[in-house]
Amino acid sequence: MKVTNETLREFVLSMDMNSTLKKAAIYTLTLPGKRLRPTLLLASAKDFGVDERDALKAAVAIEMMHAASLIHDDLPAIDNDGYRRGKPSNHVVFGENFAILAGDFLFAKALDLCNEIGNTHLSEAFSKTLLELIDGEARDVFLEKKSVEVDEILKMYRKKTGALFAFAFSFGPRMSGKVVKKYEEAGYFFGLSFQILDDVLDLTSTFEKMGKTPHKDDKQQKSTLVSKIGLEDSKKYADTLYGEVIERIKDSPNLLEEVKKVKTLLEGKI
């Protein structure tokens, strides 16, 4: 099972909503992307034998929540990025008003899809994930042009990037009523490692490879782990974190396989 552009499009089109809002939502949802979060969530679901229809809804929901955060993050008042995944950002195409509302819409639809599954533990975990994500965004604003401690940077990464992966990794055990802690930890470590490698890429890559403006952190004088401890030590730390991830998911064959694929993919880019 996979979350394709067709799947994402259908989930939006079937709704009775304003058509421009739907177009704006579909635009960012279907930009070329790796669909990491839904893929990892579906792998976790498979390892724990979760009902496929429920898993698909949650996988679409997590991609929607991710897309919503990207749309708001790119806005002129926040990160002011005119490009995303090699294409003009949502607000460049649909205007700031529809970008703000399309982000709101995707947040709401994500939570609604998750609520439709009818598992109160899952619903609560998802709304708490959204709160962490937004807290991460707010903390990110303060990393601009400010000298901050490494701990504060890592806390922001944990929230802004780690929370969604923690939800994806723990989806299978949570839906099966199993203990989720180990999988949540793995997801947070994975998110941290992923964000650090993204910072490395920001510094070393080109627009063509990244699909968004490179060297942006540097231009905005943003504090990143790389700016604090250097490229080599950052890469080493990302490797250590990756080890912590593998240690926790070694008994989950599907999740393990997908995590290894992501690692190979990222290494090819750096």
Next chain:
Amino acid sequence: MKVTNETLREFVLSMDMNSTLKKAAIYTLTLPGKRLRPTLLLASAKDFGVDERDALKAAVAIEMMHAASLIHDDLPAIDNDGYRRGKPSNHVVFGENFAILAGDFLFAKALDLCNEIGNTHLSEAFSKTLLELIDGEARDVFLEKKSVEVDEILKMYRKKTGALFAFAFSFGPRMSGKVVKKYEEAGYFFGLSFQILDDVLDLTSTFEKMGKTPHKDDKQQKSTLVSKIGLEDSKKYADTLYGEVIERIKDSPNLLEEVKKVKTLLEGKI
């Protein structure tokens, strides 16, 4: 039981979130306001004997969702209003970046509070309410500088204003597993009536009475019911709708009492 500024403040302050984000959220939440939605929700809860802690959480949640929609609505890219309830709008005080994120935060916290109650029907009704609200906002954008039909205006009012009242009115029966339809209808009619009177006020009132920029609809050449059928017929229609509300809630003494109070309050202003 009442939702006071102190209650609203405590629900935000107890969270482990970025402090500026919390300040921005509390700012709009505690602006002088009538707290209509939580008051009506609590009355509905009382009529159906809902647990008081659950009712309080839902009452705070509905006020948070309302505040979130006001913050995003006032943004320069959407309604561009520098005042709300007699004070500078959220983005004027905290900047557009924090206003966008504070809106996101309040949406998320509202859904999370509702999810904590642990009733899947309630959670789903609440996320569907948020979707309607956002659809209403999007439809509102198209009412600017466009000649639209009365039906389209009423559909927008139903979503943008009616949905939250429908959720408030039906809270009691929903939590008690009773049939919610009659109460939802009453809430939608109430919202419509309320929005029409708000349009009337926009045309006839002053800044001091409204706490926000008056004659705005007119300046923006926005289509409203008043601009379509005139002041007197609009007031008559609002009265008819009010009758439909009373008819449906006549067996719910607390809700009936609160609705009558709102009616008296609005009549005093017009």
